[in-house]
Amino acid sequence: MGEFESGALGRVTVYSIKGCPHCVQAKATIRDLGVPVCDIDVGSHSEVRVKLKELTGRSTVPQIFFNGVHVGGNDDLQKLAPDELQRLVTLVKEEPVPADAPPLPEKNLPDDTAAETEKAAELSLLVRELILKLFSEHLSADGKSVDYKGMSANPDFQRYCDLAIQLQRVELLSLSREEKMAFFINIYNALVIHGYLRLGPPTNMWQRYRFFNYVSYLIGGEVFTLQDIENGVLRGNRKGVAQLLRPFSKTDPRLQVAIPDGEPLIHFALNCGAKGCPPIKTYTPEDIDNQLRTAAEAFLENDDGCTVDSGKKEVRLSQIFKWYKADFGGTDEKLLEWVLHHMGDSPKKTSLQGVVSAGKTKVSFLPYDWSSNSSH
Known part of the structure; x- marks a missing residue:
């Protein structure tokens, strides 16, 4: 959990994971506003990750709160109107954190990368x-x-x-x-x-x-x-x-x-969505199936994973579904069934249900961004 300076009565809480570029960008933007940032690594605190999903209905990180006000992810933060952003900054500076503010971890987990083991x-x-x-x-x-x-x-x-x-x-x-x-x-x-x-x-x-x-x-x-x-x-x-x-x-x-x-779910663990990363970066045997479901849900929440156009009765999916169609049932019908089954409850899922139940759904595939994230 990141430390934050005093001076303001409230705080901005950012739920993030190590190595997530969108989390880094969000935290840099918030620090430039001159407000305290409380950074919580949900990769180390699974109990917070569960509460966060219940609270926001989202599986991606970052998730950002100004005191008790949920802004959303990095994209949502960057799109805020200047006057709305100023209102939130003033809220954090002038009002203490409310009693129903988003959860903090009960305790920090020790950094245990020292125990080199053969297991x-x-x-x-x-x-x-x-x-x-x-x-x-x-x-x-x-x-x-x-x-x-x-x-x-x-x-x-x-x-x-x-x-x-x-x-x-x-x-x-x-x-x-x-x-x-x-x-x-x-x-x-x-x-x-x-x-x-x-x-x-x-x-x-x-x-x-x-x-x-x-x-x-x-x-x-x-x-x-x-x-x-x-x-x-x-x-x-x-x-x-x-x-x-x-x-x-x-x-x-x-x-x-x-x-x-x-296991088709592995496709969402072997990559990171462009607008928000799955909230798990390392996988553990004890909870692997739940973790993979969470990663798939987060991937499908993103518009580079799945978009639904109700007017055109068209569903556009990541190229991953085209390349590995056999893993998801082999036909467009089975593919849509699989996607519906693995989506979290959201307006997008409701739209998809509507399009699929109307029949004759057109399935197409989104362009895949292969560009490297190297700075050299």
Whole structure:
């Protein structure tokens, strides 16, 4: 929980997570207003995350409150009219926080990245937490770009590389489905950043293909590329985009690690929505299915995940649903059913229900933004 200076009677509460560019941008904007910011990391406080969802009906971060007034996310903050913003600033400066203000954590959790352990789940969390710490330290002030060069010169990066070497000692075959999913999602997300640091972000289609088929870790005695982790392990050994063959052949020892049926929800854990990130950055085996549902809900809340045009009876979805259509049922009808089932209650969901029940829904796909967030 971030500290905040005194002087004003109230406070602005920002619920955020480490490494979320939209959270960084929102906090920078608020600090420029000269009001105290209380920053709460919902990644470390799951009880607050649950209360926040009940309070706002939203699954994305940041969520911003001026005293007890809910403004919404970073986009909502940036769009506020100047006189409305001034009214909220005056409210915080002149009035104390009301009794029904949004919740604060009961206590801060200790920063426990020191206990280097061989247990797979804990090791994957350590790896992911450490790369997130690096990521958040090298985000630009506006939250829009990452200084990968500065990150790779940070002493913590060497510590990260040492931790990644320990992955070769992990015993994968003893992991449960939940442990496997949490482990490989965390490792995939960390490996993408590690690949950016070593090779630089890919800038065209050919480089992206090479990047995902080349960047790899040695885990439990076997090499796993990004492609192997996503399509081989987490999608149950299905062909990926532009792949002619399944990642693992019948005699490949890595096939024993693959999750038998695959899990479509992994697609929302392996990326971050552009207007608001899913509120979970690291995944734990104990609560993996709920965490994945929350990530999907947050993704669908964003307009780059799903938009509904009731007039045209058209639903526009992220390219992810086109590329991996087989994972979501294989037909437009099943796809829409899946999306409806995984949306949080919202006006968008109500519109979608209306469009789907009217029949003859047109499904199209939104352009995908491949641009890199590198500041160099």
